[in-house]
Amino acid sequence: MIPGLLLYAVLVMPPVAAWLEGSMVGHMLVQIPLLALAGSLVAHGASGGRGAVFAGFNTGGVPGLLVALFAAAAWMLPRMLDAALRSALMEAAKFITVPLLVGAPLALSWPLLPPVARGFVWANLISHAAVLGWLYSVAPNRLCTRYLLDQQATLGTTLLIVAMALLLGWGWFAIVGAPLKLRANP
């Protein structure tokens, strides 16, 4: 819980926010995921790591997972990134909704999700990162009016690398198995 709060405190500092938002990669692949991580860490701490909060409404973790997916989808829209840069209100909305509606529900739902659902999430995450990465690296038009085309291409390449890394990590996990630490503590 404390690390989550500390991470959030660092992310909201105006120089840090401005620095991360200065590039498309920093905004989309660093700031937003770290905000979600901060929310996850706090929720994980608050629930004792068992996803007990809202458990009655979150059978199998699916409703919570859907909250996170919808909220994440909204913040992946190019116009939402533009809006956050243009308007202080949207910027505040990002800093509130990403931890609260992406990170926290994910942390509370993940322990409840059946393995098939976890596999589904990973597979979709990897394929989406790859498809988006390809789109961003070849799109001739700028999708965000506030970022340059080369930043968009860099984001595309980075997404492709992330997709590849996740795929390799996941494959390793599937073939070789979980690290000992995780295995000992299911």
Add this chain to the structure above:
Amino acid sequence: MKLRAALAMIAVVAAGLATLAAVTDGFRAATSEAAWRLAVAEWPRPLPDATLIDQSGRTLRLWLSALRGRPVLVEFFYTSCPAICGLLASQFQAGFERLIAQPEGLEVLLLSVSFDPERDTVTELADYAARLGADGRIWRVARVNDPIELRGLLDAFGVVVLPDGAGGFVHNAAIYLVDAQGRLARVYDPDAAERAIAELGG
């Protein structure tokens, strides 16, 4: 227990779809440029006035006097632009050819506005206009002297100009229709000058 979760799931899906619909104008616009085009087409909006200097050094008050009562197609550019402005210029050339070939009656004007007042002096604009064949009557090439007015104009048209770090600019390129009442009425793709003129009856 199960029922509660099922209801929660339905509520989440409904709220999620409603949210996505709200932030994409009903799944029609995922980028801010698309959203802007939709908003302008649905609600034409008044524009701030500004004082322009054209390629002959003449002063014109936008929308109030010189251009009033006639639809104007507007583009924003800078003369040293290596990329997209060339496309816009050739589009305006094609549009201009089409307009001067029209019989009397269709009074559509073309206006190219520079957003680089430092380099685009009147002399520079005159050269540029001569190269393209802009006649200064149907097609004017102009600059804005007052940086605050230029800023206001760019904001009103939804043009975002970012320095590219190499002395140039990156900007969203489009062709803007200002209607006879002086309102921003449509935003067209940068290659749609002829379509815009056709839609105005030419």
